[in-house]
Amino acid sequence: MVAKTMQGLEGVLAIELSKIGARDVKEHKRAVSFIGDNGTMYKANYLLRTALRILKPVAKFNARNEKDFYDGIYGMDWSLMLKPEDTLAVDCTLNTEIFNHSYYIAQKTKDAIVDQFRTKFGKRPSVDTDFPTLRINIHVTREEVTVSLDSSGYSLHKRGYREDAGKAPMNEVLAAGIILLSEWHPSQRLIDPMTGSGTIAIEAAMIGSHIPPGVFRDKFGFENWNDFDSSVWEKITESAINKISNETLAITGIEISPPMISKARENITRAKVEDLIQTVCSDFFEWTPPEGKGILIMNPPYGERMEQDDSLAFYKQLGDTFKKKYAGYEAWLISSNQDALREVGLRPSRKITLFNGPLECRLMKYQMYEGTKKIHKLEAGYKKPDKNQIIPE
Numbered sequence: 522m523v524a525k526t527m528q529g530l531e532g533v534l535a536i537e538l539s540k541i542g543a544r545d546v547k548e549h550k551r552a553v554s555f556i557g558d559n560g561t562m563y564k565a566n567y568l569l570r571t572a573l574r575i576l577k578p579v580a581k582f583n584a585r586n587e588k589d590f591y592d593g594i595y596g597m598d599w600s601l602m603l604k605p606e607d608t609l610a611v612d613c614t615l616n617t618e619i620f621n622h623s624y625y626i627a628q629k630t631k632d633a634i635v636d637q638f639r640t641k642f643g644k645r646p647s648v649d650t651d652f653p654t655l656r657i658n659i660h661v662t663r664e665e666v667t668v669s670l671d672s673s674g675y676s677l678h679k680r681g682y683r684e685d686a687g688k689a690p691m692n693e694v695l696a697a698g699i700i701l702l703s704e705w706h707p708s709q710r711l712i713d714p715m716t717g718s719g720t721i722a723i724e725a726a727m728i729g730s731h732i733p734p735g736v737f738r739d740k741f742g743f744e745n746w747n748d749f750d751s752s753v754w755e756k757i758t759e760s761a762i763n764k765i766s767n768e769t770l771a772i773t774g775i776e777i778s779p780p781m782i783s784k785a786r787e788n789i790t791r792a793k794v795e796d797l798i799q800t801v802c803s804d805f806f807e808w809t810p811p812e813g814k815g816i817l818i819m820n821p822p823y824g825e826r827m828e829q830d831d832s833l834a835f836y837k838q839l840g841d842t843f844k845k846k847y848a849g850y851e852a853w854l855i856s857s858n859q860d861a862l863r864e865v866g867l868r869p870s871r872k873i874t875l876f877n878g879p880l881e882c883r884l885m886k887y888q889m890y891e892g893t894k895k896i897h898k899l900e901a902g903y904k905k906p907d908k909n910q911i912i913p914e
Contacts, residue, residue, distance in 0.1 A: 522554070522555055522556070522557060522561075522562060522565070522575060522576060522577050522578070523549075523552050523553070523554050523555075523575075523576045523578065523669065524538060524552065524553045524554075524555065524565060524569065524572040524573075524574070524575050524576075525551060525552050525572065525573045525574040525575075525576065526551060526552065526553065526571050526572055526573055526694065526698075527551065527571075527573065527692070527694060527695055527698065527875070527876055528550065528551050528874075528875070528876040529698075529873060529874055529875035529876060529884075530571045530694070530695070530698040530702075530875070531548040531549065531550070531551070531552070531553055532548060533571050533698050533701045533702060534553045534569065534571045534572055535547075535548050535553050536701075537568075537569050537570065537571060537572070537701075538553055538555050538565065538569070541561065541564045541565065541568055541569070542557065542561060542564070543555035543556065543557045543561055543565070544556040544557060559743075559748065559750060559753065560753050560757065562575055562577065562672050562743060563741075563743065563753065563754050563757050564757055565672075566672060566673055566677065566735055566741050566743070567733050567734075567735040567736075567741075567757060567758060567761060568733055568734070568735070568761060569677070569734070570694070570697035570698070570701065570724070570727075570728065570734045571694055571697055571698045571701065572677050572694070573673075573676050573677055573678060573694055574658075574671055574672075574673045574676060574677060575671075575672045575673050575677075576658050576669035576670070576671055576672070577669055577670045577672055578667055578668070578669045579597075579602075579668055579669060579670055580593075580597050580667075580668040581665060581666065581667050581668070582596075582665075582666050583664045583665055583666070584619070584661070584664060584666050585619065585664055586619070587620075587629065590620070590626065590629060590666060591629055591632070591633050592633075593666055594629070594630050594633035594634065594668070595633040595634075595636065595637055597668065599634050599637055599638065600637075600638070600641060600642075601747070602655055602670070602746070602747065603634070603638075603646050603654065603655055604646070605638055605642045605644045605645060605646060606646070607646045607653075607654035607655060607745075608646055608647050608648065608649035608652075608653040608654045608655075609631065609634065609646050609647075609648060609649070609653050609654065609655050609656070609657060610648060610649060610650045610651075610653040610655075610656045610657070611627040611628075611630045611631050611656075611657045611658075611659060612627065612656065612657070612658050612659070612671065613626045613627040613630070613658075613659040613660075613661075614658075614659070614660045614661070615661050616660075616661065616662045616663070617661045617662060617663050617664070618663075619661070619663075619664065620661060626659060626661065627659065630657065630659055631648060634646070634657075651675075652674070652675075653674075654745045655670065655742075655745065655746075656670070656671035656673075656674055656675075656742055657669070657670060657671065658670070658671050670742070670746070671742050672741065672742050672743040672746075673741060673742050674740060674741050674742030674743075674744075674745075675742075677694065677734070677735070678692050678693045678694040678695075679693075679738070680693050680734055680735075680737055680738065680792075681737030681738045681739065681791075682723065682737050682788055682791040682792035683718060683719075683720065683723075683788050683791070684787070684788070684791065690717060690718050690720060691717070691720045691721065691820050691877070692720075692877070692878070693720055693724060693734075695875065695877060696720045696721045696724040696820075697724045697727075697728065697734070698875070699721070699818060699853060699855060699875070699884060700721070700724055700725050700728055700818060701728070702853075702873060702884065703816060703818060703851075703853045703886070705725065705728075705816050705818070707728075707729035707730075707766075707768065707770055709771075709814070709815060709816055710771040710772075710773075710811065710813070710814070710815030710816070711725050711770075711771065711772045711773070711815065711816050711817075711818065712772075712773045712775065712810060712815060712816070712817045712818075712850075713725070713772070713773070713774045713775065713817075713818055713819065714775050714805040714808075714817055714819045715775065715776065715777075715805060715819055715820060715821055715822075716774030716775060716776045716782070716785050716800070717776065717781060717785065717820070718781070718784050718785050718788055719774055719784075719785030719786070719788045719789050719798070719800075720788075721774075721818050721819075721820065722772050722773075722774035722785070722789070722798045722800075723788060723789055723792045723794060723798070725770075725772050725818070726770060726772055726789075726792070726794035726797040726798055727792065727794065729766070729768075729770045729772070729797070730765055730766045730767075730768070730770065730794070730797060731761075731764050731765050731766050732765055732792075732793075732794070733758075733761045733762070736758075736761075736762070737791070737792070769797070770797045770798075771815075772797060772798045772799065773798070773799045773800075773801060774789075774798055774799070774800045774801070775800075775801045775803055775805050775808055776800070776801075776802060776803075777802070777803065777804050777805070778802075779802055782800055782801075782802045785800060786800055805842070806838060806842050809846065810846055810847060810850070812849075813849060814849040814850060815847075815849070815850045816850060816851050816852075816853070817843075817847065817850055817851070817852040817853065817854075818852075818853045819852070819853070819854050819855075820855055821835070821836070821839065821854065821856060822835070823856040823857050823858040823861065823880075823882075832858050832860075832861040832864075833860065833861055833864050834864075835861070836856075836858070836861040836862060836864040836865050837864040837865070837866065839854070839865055840864065840865035840866040840867050841866070843865070843867060843887060843889055844866075844867070844889065847889045848889050848890065848891045849889065849890070849891045850889050851886060851887065851888050851889065852886070852887045852889065853884060853885070853886050853887075854884070854885050854887070855875065855877065855882050855883070855884045855885075856882060856883060856885075857877065857880040857881060857882045857883075859883065862883060862885060865885075865887070867887045867889075868887075869885040869886055869887055870886050870887070870888050871884075871885070871886035872884070872885055872886075
């Protein structure tokens with residue numbers, strides 16, 4: 522099977538897969554392959570925080586032209602997976618010079634399937650791109666065609682708790698991946714300084730409490746399959762729910778916009794983690810954090826969300842605030858604006874390349890040691906001696 526993910530999160534996903542018992546786990550670009558049974562597939566959909574889709578390959582063949590492709594699809598027995606009254610949808614990814622348009626190949630796939638049904642039964646399945654009975658995934662690499670069934674149905678980043686989102690909200694899978702990359706422990710204080718719709722804070726609360734990421738979804742694609750085993754599925758979901766922790770977490774989400782903090786609170790309530798997250802409507806630069814150690818994970822404005830000149834000053838202010846107020850904390854900051862990141866004025870201890878949609882980003886880790894304030898006071902009070910000044914012996 523194949524678990525799809527966002528570029529940069531392959532290693533995190535591989536670890537997650539190993540923890541649920543997947544075998545022969547191998548990383549690829551934006552994907553991780555693994556071996557497992559239907560139970561493993563159910564767990565992958567329900568428990569993995571950094572997976573977008575779980576695909577189950579069902580056929581492979583070579584195609585040098587459109588006829589080869591059509592014949593390969595038509596040659597599969599689709600009546601084993603679909604009934605004439607069912608619905609279907611086709612997704613397609615191309616990495617080949619033979620075919621140029623993914624939409625066209627998706628159409629050819631649909632044509633071959635419905636032609637087979639017309640010949641066998643005199644009627645055909647219809648197309649439903651939103652909630653089909655069966656979602657089919659076609660992947661073409663050079664001449665090799667891989668046909669898979671999408672066991673997720675729709676993207677796993679759609680957890681089901683976020684109905685209200687702000688401008689350029691962070692994908693739930695990316696948010697969870699950043700938290701896992703940070704190696705945050707639930708015993709640590711976590712601050713989301715620019716929480717927006719609350720995604721980072723919510724994903725942290727779900728991770729800290731062992732709440733399954735799939736718990737709020739209405740349905741998964743595999744539930745429509747002929748071989749769906751409801752008894753195995755019930756055991757998996759029941760076991761996961763029984764592992765939910767009731768421990769107290771110290772998570773704070775800060776947002777300057779009153780309308781946006783209201784949306785975040787609504788999403789937090791839908792995720793049933795309102796007792797685990799404190800929300801504050803405040804300017805991060807003016808807010809005073811609790812003393813001691815902790816971790817900041819933040820998604821500040823970048824890209825089209827902020828003009829370049831404003832970005833440079835804004836990121837400089839971020840760095841100044843880290844230095845002045847957050848001794849003992851570590852900060853994780855994601856941005857696509859490399860020039861602005863240099864204005865932070867701190868040397869990152871880690872740099873990780875991630876993609877937020879089409880934007881290539883850097884996830885930066887800054888460590889603010891507890892002695893930082895004293896060092897800055899000494900630097901502020903230090904004056905370079907005049908070269909003509911006589912130094913007493």
